[in-house]
Amino acid sequence: MPSILLAAATTVPATPVWNPTVAIIISISCIVALLFSFKIEKPLVGPKMPVLPISIPTFVGAMCFGHILGIGITLGLTNIGRL
Numbered sequence: 001m002p003s004i005l006l007a008a009a010t011t012v013p014a015t016p017v018w019n020p021t022v023a024i025i026i027s028i029s030c031i032v033a034l035l036f037s038f039k040i041e042k043p044l045v046g047p048k049m050p051v052l053p054i055s056i057p058t059f060v061g062a063m064c065f066g067h068i069l070g071i072g073i074t075l076g077l078t079n080i081g082r083l
Contacts, residue, residue, distance in 0.1 A: 013075070013078075013079060014078060015075065016074060016083050022074050025073055025077075026066070026067060026070030026071065026074065028070075029066045029067070029069040029073060030066030030067065031066070033062040033066035033069060034054075034062045034063070034066065037054060038053075038054065040058065043058045044058075045058075046058075
């Protein structure tokens with residue numbers, strides 16, 4: 001195994017165990033991203049969602065961004081010792 005991979009493997013930060021707090025953080029991040037998706041320029045381009053007044057691509061993009069945001073918040077809080 002190359003030595004650079006061994007060096008990278010030793011610097012992995014601590015990650016939290018999955019618990020309800022992590023789930024709540026990621027869920028709220030997804031809801032906030034979904035609410036912000038109503039402010040984009042063309043939220044109704046493409047097939048529409050059955051219940052929400054947005055399109056499927058907008059919903060998928062908001063959920064992806066919400067998960068990325070939630071994971072960043074979770075890792076940041078873990079890194080500073082608050083989670």
